[in-house]
Amino acid sequence: MRNSILACVGLLAVNAIAAPNNGGNPWNGWGYSGNGRCMNDDQANKVANNFRDLISAYTTTLANSVLTTTVQDYSDSVIELIDGGCPSGPIALGSATFASRASFEAGQGSQPNITFNILNVWHNCDTVTVRWRLPMPNPGPGAAPAVQEEVTGIAALETVWNGWQSSQQFLINMIYSEFNSGAWLYDLEIFKPANCAGARRTRSLPSYFSQKI
């Protein structure tokens, strides 16, 4: 956090010096929230809490107030859940999970609220990174396994500046969100591991992981 604050302060200082020479805003082309504003810790926490509330206390009114209309959401972890672990889809890994606010609302609006705890928040001028963890027991249909697996995730939230007068000064414009959907599939009893007492199965890991174990 401290480093990002210093980076922001540095940017603002340079901006103040550069602007008169330029006659305009020198940072527009850099995409810094539209007009060079750099978010502070409170604004970053608000964005992080907005993201949490979209999952844990979802309403369309909330989505309309904290997301841009063109927001996109990329999450192979969610696609893996939607696909139930099946390689045949229906949604291809790597594609946008939701490609607009309307699509996000159609998808998220039909989900039960899921509470999670924010563990860390980091930010730079226009992007907030949130690390989170579900409290256990995790929600799921039917009888959950007696022992559940913990689900932890990270989301990078790109924002755009929405004006000082707004109650939401930074709107989420891009969501990159990944989490332990293997644990989630286990908790939903879609994935049932065998031979849990056996040795760890490095063979099933990509080679770049197994070499480090």
Ligand SMILES: *[C@@H]1O[C@H](CO)[C@@H](O)[C@H](O)[C@H]1NC(C)=O
């Ligand atoms: C989710 O939480 C919000 C806010 O509390 C509530 O209005 C909404 O009805 C809840 N959605 C579901 C599916 O329970």
